[in-house]
Amino acid sequence: MKKLMMMAVAALFAASANAQTDIVKLVKKAKTYSDAMELVNQGVSALSNEDKGKVYTKLCELAAKEFSAEQENYIKKDLTPGYDVNNAYTAAQSLLKSSILLRAVDAKAPLKYIAQLNKAREMMLNAGQEGLDTKDYNKVLANLGLYVDAADVVTDGNLALDPNVPQIAYFSTWGASELKDDANVMKYSTYALNDSAYGAPAMSLMLNAMEKKVASKQDSVEFVQKMKGMIGKYPVGKADDAILGKIVSFYSAPQYAAEIDKLLDETVASNPKSDMAWALKGQTALNKMDYDAAIMANKKAIELNPKFTQVRFNLATGQKDKAMTIIDAAGGNVTPEAKALVDEAIANFTQIREEDPDHEVVQWKYPLAQCYYILGNTAKYEETIALP
Numbered sequence: 001m002k003k004l005m006m007m008a009v010a011a012l013f014a015a016s017a018n019a020q021t022d023i024v025k026l027v028k029k030a031k032t033y034s035d036a037m038e039l040v041n042q043g044v045s046a047l048s049n050e051d052k053g054k055v056y057t058k059l060c061e062l063a064a065k066e067f068s069a070e071q072e073n074y075i076k077k078d079l080t081p082g083y084d085v086n087n088a089y090t091a092a093q094s095l096l097k098s099s100i101l102l103r104a105v106d107a108k109a110p111l112k113y114i115a116q117l118n119k120a121r122e123m124m125l126n127a128g129q130e131g132l133d134t135k136d137y138n139k140v141l142a143n144l145g146l147y148v149d150a151a152d153v154v155t156d157g158n159l160a161l162d163p164n165v166p167q168i169a170y171f172s173t174w175g176a177s178e179l180k181d182d183a184n185v186m187k188y189s190t191y192a193l194n195d196s197a198y199g200a201p202a203m204s205l206m207l208n209a210m211e212k213k214v215a216s217k218q219d220s221v222e223f224v225q226k227m228k229g230m231i232g233k234y235p236v237g238k239a240d241d242a243i244l245g246k247i248v249s250f251y252s253a254p255q256y257a258a259e260i261d262k263l264l265d266e267t268v269a270s271n272p273k274s275d276m277a278w279a280l281k282g283q284t285a286l287n288k289m290d291y292d293a294a295i296m297a298n299k300k301a302i303e304l305n306p307k308f309t310q311v312r313f314n315l316a317t318g319q320k321d322k323a324m325t326i327i328d329a330a331g332g333n334v335t336p337e338a339k340a341l342v343d344e345a346i347a348n349f350t351q352i353r354e355e356d357p358d359h360e361v362v363q364w365k366y367p368l369a370q371c372y373y374i375l376g377n378t379a380k381y382e383e384t385i386a387l388p
Contacts, residue, residue: 023047027055033062033094049105056102057109063095064113071119089127089143092120096150103153110153117154121147125168132171140175141184144168148191159191166195170202182209192237199237203230207246224250231267240267241276248280260284275304279311286314291322309352313362316348320371327374334374346371 023039024047030036036059044055067088073080074088099110099117110117124147131139148169155161169191176184185205192202207227214223227243234240244267251260261284267277282298285291298315301308323341327334334342349368356362369384 024051024054027058030058030062033059033066033098036062037094052105053102053109056098056105059098060095060102060110060113063091063098064116067091067095067116067120071116074123085127089123092123092127093142093146095120096124096146096153099153100149107156111156114154117150121150121154124150128168128171131175137175137178141172141179141181144172144175145184145188148172148188166192166198166202170195170198173202173205177205177208182212185209193239194234194237196236196238199234199239200242203234203237203239203242204246207242211246211250220250228263232270238276240271240274244276244280248284257284257288273304275301275308275311278304279308279314282311282314282318286318286321289321291318291325294318295322307355309356309361312348312352313364316345316352317367319345319348320367320374323374334376339375342371342374 023042023044027036027039030039036055040055040059044052047055070088070091073083074085077083077085077088095113095116099113102110124143127142128140128144128147131137131141131143148165151159151162151165159165169188172188173185173192176182176188186209189202189206189209192198193206195202210223210226214220224247227247231240231243244264247263248260261281264277264281264284267274268281271277278297278301282294282296282301285294285297295315295318298311298318301311302315305311319341323338323345326338326341330338346368349364349371352362352364353368356364359365365384365387369381372378372380372384
């Protein structure tokens with residue numbers, strides 16, 4: 001019986017091998033990309049790399065031929081009423097996907113199609129932009145994500161040759177975030193973390209995805225440790241800003257105040273030019289009504305970044321609130337020290353008003369009016385309250 005079973009297994013392997021060989025032959029005879037892809041989808045995992053190369057080469061040949069035809073139609077689309085640009089986008093996607101498969105077994109082989117691949121990626125940008133314009137986040141992710149996925153192919157692994165990758169990766173991340181596709185948020189955000197423009201927002205989206213997996217106290221501890229471990233790794237992208245902000249918000253409960261203070265103190269000690277670290281020190285101090293510490297830290301953040309509107313608002317709020325405590329302690333009298341603080345707060349709120357007239361960043365109208373009320377300036381108070 002044992003011998004018979006072994007013979008049966010051997011026969012099964014032989015049949016499987018023949019089937020795989022048939023797939024190679026059938027793919028090489030395929031006339032269209034879809035026919036070839038249908039065969040590939042039946043399974044090529046058991047093929048040798050050599051045979052996979054043959055299969056994926058044929059896929060690329062068919063995809064390139066179909067893309068070439070659609071590219072000509074796409075160029076003339078404005079002169080062809082009723083032409084569906086999605087036909088061109090689909091052909092471009094097929095070429096890029098097949099080139100990615102081919103590169104996995106032969107890095108140099110797809111470079112034969114480099115000109116067409118670049119045109120196909122250009123189409124992905126157009127399709128992705130259409131998705132952004134219409135808030136079709138599936139379209140954003142599918143097309144911009146594929147632009148990023150194919151970057152290794154056209155740059156032969158040197159992504160620095162395509163400076164657009166971080167930006168496109170960020171918008172792919174954003175699209176994935178809108179779709180609550182956390183796996184792709186994690187995938188595409190990594191391409192942007194050290195970019196000067198998109199590093200911090202990409203990190204923010206990544207951390208939001210990571211936070212969703214926190215379901216227990218132990219998860220919380222591990223999440224914070226992971227965040228701490230990422231501090232300092234992406235200096236160009238200022239990703240630390242997003243990391244510190246997430247840690248502070250995540251550990252906002254009073255029992256973590258000492259730990260947050262320690263982290264921020266360590267951060268400003270190691271990087272005294274971190275405007276975000278100083279800003280967060282100011283914010284946490286303001287929340288604790290430690291107005292002297294809040295004013296000091298927010299002033300430092302403003303020195304480093306004069307256009308940090310939210311921080312200037314926190315600074316002005318701290319100045320106003322400290323003045324009110326002084327007035328209360330003086331039995332309602334506006335002491336010279338209190339007046340000086342209110343005057344500084346008015347100057348800061350007024351600057352915010354000039355920079356943010358439509359309250360897009362902060363709601364400055366009522367605290368500014370309150371400052372005039374404290375000083376007894378009724379005319380200015382009423383004028384401010386009447387503002388839109």
